[in-house]
Amino acid sequence: MSEPSTVTTDPDQPAPPPAGEHIRTRRSREEQDRLAAPVRTVTMLRRLPQLLYRTLELSWRADSRGTALLLLCQLLAGVFGALALYAATGTLHALFLPGQLGTHLRRAAPSLALVAGATALRAGLAIAATGLSARIAPRINREADLALIAAGCSAELAAYDEPAYAEQWESADRGASTTPELLAAAQDVTAATVSLAAAAGVLGTLHPWLVPFLLLGSVPAGIGAVRTARIHYLAAVTTNEERVALRIYRWFLIDKSRADQVRSDQLLPFMLGKYRQVEARIAQATDRAARQAARVSLLAALGTGAGSALIWGLLLYLVAGGRISLAAAGSATFALRTATAGVQGMVGNGARLYRMGLYLDDYFRFLDEAGGHRIRRGRLVPGAPELVEVRELAHCYPGDQQEPALRGVSLTLRQGEVVALIGQNGSGKSTLLKYLAGLYLPQSGRICWDGVPVGELDAEGLWTRVARVPQEFARWPLSAAENVHLGQLTRELMAEVERAASPTGFDEIVARLRSGWQTLLAQGWLGGAELSGGGWQRAAVARALYRSARNPGLLILDEPTSDLDPRAEHRLLHALRAFAPGRITLLVTHNIANAALADRVIVLDQGRIVQSGTWQELAEQPTGLFRELLDLQRDRTVAGPGRPPEPRAATA
Numbered sequence: 001m002s003e004p005s006t007v008t009t010d011p012d013q014p015a016p017p018p019a020g021e022h023i024r025t026r027r028s029r030e031e032q033d034r035l036a037a038p039v040r041t042v043t044m045l046r047r048l049p050q051l052l053y054r055t056l057e058l059s060w061r062a063d064s065r066g067t068a069l070l071l072l073c074q075l076l077a078g079v080f081g082a083l084a085l086y087a088a089t090g091t092l093h094a095l096f097l098p099g100q101l102g103t104h105l106r107r108a109a110p111s112l113a114l115v116a117g118a119t120a121l122r123a124g125l126a127i128a129a130t131g132l133s134a135r136i137a138p139r140i141n142r143e144a145d146l147a148l149i150a151a152g153c154s155a156e157l158a159a160y161d162e163p164a165y166a167e168q169w170e171s172a173d174r175g176a177s178t179t180p181e182l183l184a185a186a187q188d189v190t191a192a193t194v195s196l197a198a199a200a201g202v203l204g205t206l207h208p209w210l211v212p213f214l215l216l217g218s219v220p221a222g223i224g225a226v227r228t229a230r231i232h233y234l235a236a237v238t239t240n241e242e243r244v245a246l247r248i249y250r251w252f253l254i255d256k257s258r259a260d261q262v263r264s265d266q267l268l269p270f271m272l273g274k275y276r277q278v279e280a281r282i283a284q285a286t287d288r289a290a291r292q293a294a295r296v297s298l299l300a301a302l303g304t305g306a307g308s309a310l311i312w313g314l315l316l317y318l319v320a321g322g323r324i325s326l327a328a329a330g331s332a333t334f335a336l337r338t339a340t341a342g343v344q345g346m347v348g349n350g351a352r353l354y355r356m357g358l359y360l361d362d363y364f365r366f367l368d369e370a371g372g373h374r375i376r377r378g379r380l381v382p383g384a385p386e387l388v389e390v391r392e393l394a395h396c397y398p399g400d401q402q403e404p405a406l407r408g409v410s411l412t413l414r415q416g417e418v419v420a421l422i423g424q425n426g427s428g429k430s431t432l433l434k435y436l437a438g439l440y441l442p443q444s445g446r447i448c449w450d451g452v453p454v455g456e457l458d459a460e461g462l463w464t465r466v467a468r469v470p471q472e473f474a475r476w477p478l479s480a481a482e483n484v485h486l487g488q489l490t491r492e493l494m495a496e497v498e499r500a501a502s503p504t505g506f507d508e509i510v511a512r513l514r515s516g517w518q519t520l521l522a523q524g525w526l527g528g529a530e531l532s533g534g535g536w537q538r539a540a541v542a543r544a545l546y547r548s549a550r551n552p553g554l555l556i557l558d559e560p561t562s563d564l565d566p567r568a569e570h571r572l573l574h575a576l577r578a579f580a581p582g583r584i585t586l587l588v589t590h591n592i593a594n595a596a597l598a599d600r601v602i603v604l605d606q607g608r609i610v611q612s613g614t615w616q617e618l619a620e621q622p623t624g625l626f627r628e629l630l631d632l633q634r635d636r637t638v639a640g641p642g643r644p645p646e647p648r649a650a651t652a
């Protein structure tokens, strides 16, 4: 026996085999056009007020009192900053005038006192503003994140089948995560604008030419900053699909539910190979962007240098020509330094804000439209349907060369009926159940509840009437009781929970847990416990029974006994029969014998209904898929050495 090998990422190890195709998304035409559109500096300038307004709005929603105080601090800091600047230029002016030093100092003293006072107040207010924004920023982030989650949950389920949706989510998520920085950038832009305005005011009083030259000189910096921001943004969004892929690979590798397989299947080196391959594409795009941005920044710096030379040249020209006094030139020098810092701050932070604004656009677009999939249905709130009719239903999942999952399916379901769906893997059973649960709206064909098309029903009202056990049910990290009631409480809470749990045997499992119904079902967390596969399935069925008992409608069970032991399965199937009155029960099962509990069996093949009738009627048919599957299940000719093979079951 060889030494047990350990998973390693040692660089001396042979390189992992070439990774194949990685997870890809598909960008919409509209999105491609938007990304390809050129951007101009004026566009950014035009967008700045809107971005500031949006930041303010977000901030107000997160913390209105803090935001009001922050605004006040900023306003006062701006006023005191301007005052300090005016006073400082006044001081300089006084010092540059001809005369005795003592006279100068006396003249300058009031301005000096004003400078000191205003500067101290401004500094105090700036500190208060920083403290406030440190308090507000995490709240904005939290609010933004919650709004994003809510928007994601308000998308139609079909969105998840669209490759572009994951990418839209990725962009929106990045937008949400930039929100804390947004406030700081907005604050810096405002502060820089106020100080620039004050400096420009001073320069304007000294000589009117100085202001336009100052603004002209800052154009290259502005253009450079906008271009650079856009280059980085494009590098980020054009690698969105790679980021989505990395997120998914990462999740698959670290998630507890697959941790055993990652180890026993020795998956790490192979998956790391894929991970690195995808990561390399991101690095390539980022490096390319960094090179482009460096070139743009160099040109902008040259332009800015030329602009500075221009304005200092103008100042010399004005002094030499006697158009302004030496004292005024001294003040202008000081104001110019402040103005240049203001311009740099405004341009730099404006570009930062603009870049974040691009992400923020993605975020807001997602909030508004949930990636174009926001649930928009009717308002009728249904009761328990007596009749559900499906007519000519067809479904084709988006993607390349997908066969239709459903083709021309028509069926009628009546209240009180138990209907079993049978079919081979991929025949469309789960897809049909999702339609019946109102999770998809018909692309082609109709589904009506008591004559009303499902699209005209209120989505939440419809789902209140649907209880499901999906094929892959959730294992919520909640208590045992919460895993059944999911926070949808009634006065008789525990009695109802226990009543729903009893037919599944979940109550027996809970009785063995240390804290009974209050036990947290999340092993690995303090006080948490883990259930067996069958234990979790019992919880999932109990959840559906609880929901259906509160609001009868459709009870949809997709292989609800696949993990159950024979005793638990037997008990549940009996209970389902007794539970049937007042609701429509749909059962998908690969165990043909279990379908016998249904009033009617429907057989699906390649998305079509190929047979329908009572279990007995279908079993008596000499040919057909049902009969074939039944015979195969009865056939026990494959046997190990301990058990002699049984004769093949008769086929007629």
Ligand SMILES: Nc1ncnc2c1ncn2[C@@H]1O[C@H](COP(=O)(O)OP(=O)(O)OP(=O)(O)O)[C@@H](O)[C@H]1O
Pocket: 161, 397, 398, 399, 402, 404, 405, 423, 424, 425, 426, 427, 428, 429, 430, 431, 432, 471
């Ligand atoms: N989200 C999806 N996106 C794309 N194709 C899908 C998706 N879900 C299912 N399909 C495809 O639709 C077809 C029907 O799948 P469905 O899950 O409805 O079959 P099923 O009868 O429930 O299969 P099984 O018995 O294996 O559970 C299959 O070809 C499957 O590959």
